[in-house]
Amino acid sequence: MSGRSPGPTGRSWVPAAAFLAVACLAALLYLPSLGNGFVNWDDDAMIVENPYIRSLGPASLAWMFTTDHMSAYQPAGWLGYALIYKALGMRPLAFHLASSLVHGLNAGLFFLLSWRLLRLHRASGDGPSARAALLAGAVFAGLLFGLHPLAVETVALASGFADLLCIFFLFLSLLAYLDSLEAQAPSRNRLLALSLTLLAVSGLCRWKGVVLPAAVALLAVHPLARFRKDRGRAWAELAAFAGVAGLILLANALAKAHGAGYGLNLRLLEAGSAVLHYAAKVLWPAGLIPLKELGPAAGFGTWEPLALTCLVTLASAVWARRFPGLLSLWVVFLASLAPPFGLKGPGPLFAQDVHAYLAASAFYLAGGALLARAWAARRGRTALACGAACLLALLAGVSLRQTRVWKDSVSLWTHTLAVDDASHPARTNLAAALINMGREDEAVLHLKDQLARHPGDEMARFNLAQAFFRRGGAFEPDLGKVHNNLGADLFSLGRAEEAAYHLSKALALAPASANTHHNLAAVFLSMGRVREAERHQARWLALAAASASGSRH
Template identity: 35%
Template sequence: MKGGRLDRLSDWLVALLVAEVVVIAFFPAFRAGFVSWDDDTYFLNNPYYRGLGPAQLRWMFTVTSGHYMPLTWLTHGLDYVLWGMRPAGYHVMNVVLHALAAAAAYVVALRVLAAAVAPEPLGARRLAAAVAALLFAVHPLRVESVAWITERRDVLCGLFFLLAVVCYLRAVEGDTRPRRGWYWSAVALAALALLSKAMAVTLPLVLLLLDVYPFRRLGPWRWTRRDVWLEKIPFFVLSAAAAVMAIVAQRSVGTLSDLRALGVFERLGLAAYGLVFYADKTLVPFRLAPLYEAPYDYTTLTAWFAGSAVVVVAAAVALVRVRRRWPGVVAAAAAFVVMLLPVLGLVHFGLHVAADRNTYFAGLAPAMLAGGVVLRGLRGASSPGAARATGAVALAVVVVLAALTWRQSTVWHDSRTLWDHALRVSPSSIAHAKVGVLLDEEGRTEEAIVHFREAVRLNPDNAYAHNNWGIALGSVWRFDEAIAHFEAALVVKPTYAEAQQNLALTRLRLTNPLGYLEAQRAKRESLVRGRAQ
């Protein structure tokens, strides 16, 4: 009993150490602010989430602004109660949630490695599990999800996702009849994950993969185990409901691409490209950007799509050939693909072909595989010195990744650092438009116009760039040109309310200057009232 209690205490201490390393790696985020990449829409210009009263709660559970995520909104309401509009508190919450997710990943790794690798000294397993958790948690690809306030939904969903896995593994421990308390706790945590973000829809598939390997509850001659399949029904029902809500939410903001805009072959090519892109960035996490923008014409990516498809097919064939020799590699690859399925473009939405945040869940798979490699290296070491060298190399990789994460976190300090970095590593129409807005706000209108012109050259259908180019032109009394750009924005996006208002005000300014001044005064008063509320 005493030994068991000591082991549990040791596990808690290692989990705490993992969480502390995560906090250190993301320390620059504590000094960051809101950025002009959805933070302005979700927080600075949104009074509805501010508080935890009946009106705010009603809004949180009914709004579908791109994502259905009432639990995430609840945490932001708590942010406002605790911190007001001070961004530091929002960032603290993001980092703390991610640190807790890292600790949960450590617990999952302990159990997965115990089942995957022959019995090892507990100390070696703890080291390998800690390495796995940290390779997941301090990888630079996690920065977007953690250092960007808007992406709270990733870290909150990820925490509940991992806790659901922990409870599920406890429920089916020993491959006996599932323990009801742990099982229904896993189902409840799955529901909480889905109420944070729909990315957790892959959870039942991940649980089935774990049943196959390393826990071998399913497999050759065991595929027909009804109990294993039946226990997944609540998870699949929850995931199906969340998937429907996710599609409704994306459709509500007009970001869901239909088959006329993006055909089946383009979607398959995009999925293959995404798999190769995410695998590459996992292994070589450099030149990370806040936006990898979709091209104006997808035919420009045909060669990339074809090449990626060849790589994916070749990798799949290789995995089939080694499935018996290296089942852990096959299981990790399958989990990587499964957890990326919602964001590979088969159901396409948004302005991007890929995003760092999309790897928040999928990053667990290669991290667990790496933990297994470390544990096998420790087991196969020919001497204590070789074992220490294996551990030292693993920890050195963690330190390098943590340093890269620290550096990447500084990119998200403010809007200027974010979009200047985006232009350096992945120039895009949106990035040029964002920099143009920042320059125009500083009074550097001619420089701003240069960026708006480039934004429209890269994507003639960038309504945001047209609208803000029109604002810049209006500020230097080039009203006819401004009107042309407001009209261009509305051709692309007829429901663009800001462009409609700017067009009306600019025409009024030309035809009735006094009426324009009165309209501007009313607009300012409305803004003041909104901020006061």
């Protein structure tokens, strides 16, 4: 399913080499995730505590194809988990390795898609130099897809494998469709059938691929103009893709718990807030957390986000003649975000990075098109290449840091609270993880705070009772130990300033804590405060020596 014309430099091996390079770089970026564990954010319910993925017997297969567990219909996704378990067992490394490899393949496939689509739109003209520019733009788009921090949640979360598998088959489906447009009968019909089959498989993994009919319709309008040249076949193909996507949506809509009582103006507010949130995170991927409440919690008024979204859409339409692909990419971005919004049940809407994994690709393709245009101009290519490389290196660095956030449940929810102190699930989930680690005194503080903010949180109340039970009744938490552990957790996430604050508070409560002095020495050294680091290191050695001497008597 590659292009039929020679490579952009006249060498047919160039696209294949570029595919391998993009795929390998994207996969290697997540090598550190192989040391991560499972987290109590879907991993437990979907993988660790799910007995049905531990077997490929008739009962398990029947469950996979009939269940709406976790409010989703994803039989191929469950099957994917089961195959990983059968191959390597219930080891976090197995799931993270599979996710990293599929993400690498997705990045490579997105490079191929970008190359094909940029050629269709003639983003940089014709000729050998223009073809080289197209390759540069497509590689840049593929690397943006592979290295951008918005992909971290989907790749570093073990249960995100089903989403990755969904996008893998979706990209294959679109490539097969593009091949069908260049083929002659009967190959065209076979490729179209293959594309529809791959879309169905994508939908059986997860529902994210339902955006494909929108892409097919937009391609038919521009640049192919198929509704003028081959109207009957274009409509028939669009109806076939829409039918498959409709069945996927229907199956997942039935799996969702719908209800009433959530007003239209709040839904519209959230729709606008979601678009702004995800667009902003593509352009400035800072403060990424698993769950961010939208709507009033996002700090906007009722209609401003929706008005701004409409304004951007109108501007894209106005500029459509000069930049015809701009409107198409914006519409694909909106269409990719519509399913998670439309399938959401009653209650507030939360932003999750996993929903941006596919949607953000519209921005990446736009970035590739801009680079291709600039490259074709032949001026300042060295500066352009250096700028693109620096941007990609920066994104990769942020992604590496974000991958550490997903190391375990404690690091995940500690980071979440540091970014958003009002996060509803963070305290309860952090407390549950702390209880499992035997750190009940810290868990109690978080749970009391959670119940003060949300008195109706029954899970927090249950976890609080569990913490008291484990400690044999009421107790006063050791605040010095709490601050020391929190400081150590923050330092492991690279948040040295916040770590120093909590470790200093721990030292004020327990001046003779050798462990706290040792932690502060490491933090201050990382901050370049060498003298303070040496002072705490000396104090740690003295306390450790005194403790060892005392233990011998």
